[in-house]
Amino acid sequence: MLRIDGLSAWYGEAQALREVSMHVAEGEIVTLVGRNGAGKTTLLRCLMGLHGAHGRTAGTVSLFDDDITKLAGHARARRGLGYVPDDRGIFATLSVEENLTLPPKMGPDPWSLERVYETFPMLRERRRFPGTKLSGGEQQMLALARVLRTGARLLLCDEPTEGLSPLIVQRIGEILREVRAAGVTVLLIEQNVHFAASVADRHYLLAEGRIVESLDSAQVREREHELLEYLGI
Numbered sequence: 001m002l003r004i005d006g007l008s009a010w011y012g013e014a015q016a017l018r019e020v021s022m023h024v025a026e027g028e029i030v031t032l033v034g035r036n037g038a039g040k041t042t043l044l045r046c047l048m049g050l051h052g053a054h055g056r057t058a059g060t061v062s063l064f065d066d067d068i069t070k071l072a073g074h075a076r077a078r079r080g081l082g083y084v085p086d087d088r089g090i091f092a093t094l095s096v097e098e099n100l101t102l103p104p105k106m107g108p109d110p111w112s113l114e115r116v117y118e119t120f121p122m123l124r125e126r127r128r129f130p131g132t133k134l135s136g137g138e139q140q141m142l143a144l145a146r147v148l149r150t151g152a153r154l155l156l157c158d159e160p161t162e163g164l165s166p167l168i169v170q171r172i173g174e175i176l177r178e179v180r181a182a183g184v185t186v187l188l189i190e191q192n193v194h195f196a197a198s199v200a201d202r203h204y205l206l207a208e209g210r211i212v213e214s215l216d217s218a219q220v221r222e223r224e225h226e227l228l229e230y231l232g233i
């Protein structure tokens with residue numbers, strides 16, 4: 001579904017990504033793991049076509065076998081890419097339902113409000129609440145739901161579990177699996193390797209802008225302590 005070949009990215013003269021090559025198959029959940037500053041956010045932003053304002057890139061990105069390297073962000077969204085940034089991007093003064101009705105339907109499979117509320121019943125309960133009144137976990141669910149409303153087929157999620165309690169992290173995991181069962185593919189940044197192994201199929205370890213290892217979940221489970229130490233968690 002997604003193929004990245006030799007992707008490099010720079011901020012001015014500083015190189016943040018070095019010849020990254022990886023793929024995500026349709027229906028997979030794949031994580032990007034790496035220390036702070038490894039280049040994970042830069043990689044997701046490059047995939048969404050958002051790096052251009054910061055510096056140059058090299059390499060190619062293909063989605064469904066089409067080369068999308070030169071396409072702008074909105075054109076990538078029309079082809080099914082959706083980005084959930086780490087700050088979640090909720091409009092704080094708008095209600096949950098306004099946040100959900102605002103995004104334009106761009107991608108191939110826009111979710112109806114009803115479908116969103118079936119998957120995220122908590123958002124139906126809170127639909128008149130302003131964004132400011134939501135907990136971190138509720139904001140994360142709203143951010144995911146909002147991207148599904150645009151019609152995304154491949155979600156790029158920047159650390160959806162960051163700062164959330166274990167119970168909410170578990171709920172986010174259930175939701176990601178439900179979303180996958182509904183036909184959506186997920187690439188997420190994740191520092192919680194225990195959670196990563198429980199929710200995802202495969203994992204890429206990124207260090208200093210390079211993919212240094214590709215692991216399945218059994219390998220991550222076996223090496224959990226070593227990875228946590230490496231990540232400094």
Ligand code: ATP
Pocket residue numbers: 011014016034035036037038039040041042043054
């Ligand atoms: P974190 O988990 O801390 O967000 P990350 O793995 O997502 O880390 P990036 O945010 O992609 O890493 O950063 C990769 C490198 O690019 C780092 O060295 C960072 O300092 C640098 N960088 C990131 N954003 C900018 C920017 N706007 N201008 C200059 N350098 C940047």
